[in-house]
Amino acid sequence: MAAAVAITIQSTFVLGSTSAVARAICHELARRGCQRFHLVARNGEANQQLAVDLQQRYGAAVTTEPTDLLVDAASDPARRPAVGAFDLYLITAGSLGDAELARSDAGEALRILAANVTGLIPWLTAIATPERLARPGRLWVFSSVAADRGRPSNYHYGAAKAALTTLCEGLLLRCHGKPFAVRIIKAGFMATPMTVGKAPPALCASPESVARDLLRRPDKRGIDYLPWWWSPLMLLIRLLPAPIAAKL
Ligand SMILES: NC(=O)c1ccc[n+]([C@@H]2O[C@H](COP(=O)([O-])OP(=O)(O)OC[C@H]3O[C@@H](n4cnc5c(N)ncnc54)[C@H](OP(=O)(O)O)[C@@H]3O)[C@@H](O)[C@H]2O)c1
Numbered sequence: 001m002a003a004a005v006a007i008t009i010q011s012t013f014v015l016g017s018t019s020a021v022a023r024a025i026c027h028e029l030a031r032r033g034c035q036r037f038h039l040v041a042r043n044g045e046a047n048q049q050l051a052v053d054l055q056q057r058y059g060a061a062v063t064t065e066p067t068d069l070l071v072d073a074a075s076d077p078a079r080r081p082a083v084g085a086f087d088l089y090l091i092t093a094g095s096l097g098d099a100e101l102a103r104s105d106a107g108e109a110l111r112i113l114a115a116n117v118t119g120l121i122p123w124l125t126a127i128a129t130p131e132r133l134a135r136p137g138r139l140w141v142f143s144s145v146a147a148d149r150g151r152p153s154n155y156h157y158g159a160a161k162a163a164l165t166t167l168c169e170g171l172l173l174r175c176h177g178k179p180f181a182v183r184i185i186k187a188g189f190m191a192t193p194m195t196v197g198k199a200p201p202a203l204c205a206s207p208e209s210v211a212r213d214l215l216r217r218p219d220k221r222g223i224d225y226l227p228w229w230w231s232p233l234m235l236l237i238r239l240l241p242a243p244i245a246a247k248l
Contacts, residue, residue, distance in 0.1 A: 016093025020192035024207035069119030116160035181221035
């Protein structure tokens, strides 16, 4: 394997660190010299395993913190979580939920909204302070190609990711001319627990390839389709007439 190119990201805060793609990104960051991680996740055991792995394999300093976005959003929506000072803030938490149930159960629809956008708002608000945005840094947020067009099969998830994308795009533009770079990742299918039995394996990118793609240009800001070919594909999908789009 080729030697990893060293990068200037020395410290990383991850919300949703037990996600398959977050784990791949943490390993790739550590291989390239990132020495400090703060891992925030719902599954404490899996989070601890990742922490030990990063410590033992790369000698990184790792702290962990539990959160359940559904519980936090419901119990105290105005709370201000501590987000410390990190070179990179990575947000990968998200959930497809039960799309079929959400069609008839507003509770499930609202849980999908909470896991993908409203539950993230306290964290995004705590990160995007005027003082932090005035200093060099990065925020990478995982959205989805599902944000680009409502589809019969997952429109609550798509709506949540569309809201997340618009919110982060506003933040991206607020950071124009500032040293703080916002990057919105519109991911296509990835081979992770989220897509098991739901996406054709041939169309699924590996989390490791997505991590490498991201770190090839660590200072990029803007909206990224990953893998890149989802960009022209989604352009076509957005142009499809309704009778064809209804079959997606
Ligand atoms: N896989 C795809 O094809 C795909 C495509 C486009 C976009 N994305 C987006 O990419 C990101 C990473 O997903 P992934 O594919 O790596 O899937 P994943 O492995 O299922 O990861 C999802 C992560 O979100 C966390 N999460 C879900 N609900 C939560 C809650 N209520 N509170 C706290 N954490 C919660 C999960 O925590 P637990 O470990 O505790 O469940 C897990 O860490 C997500 O935002 C997803 O929407 C994925």
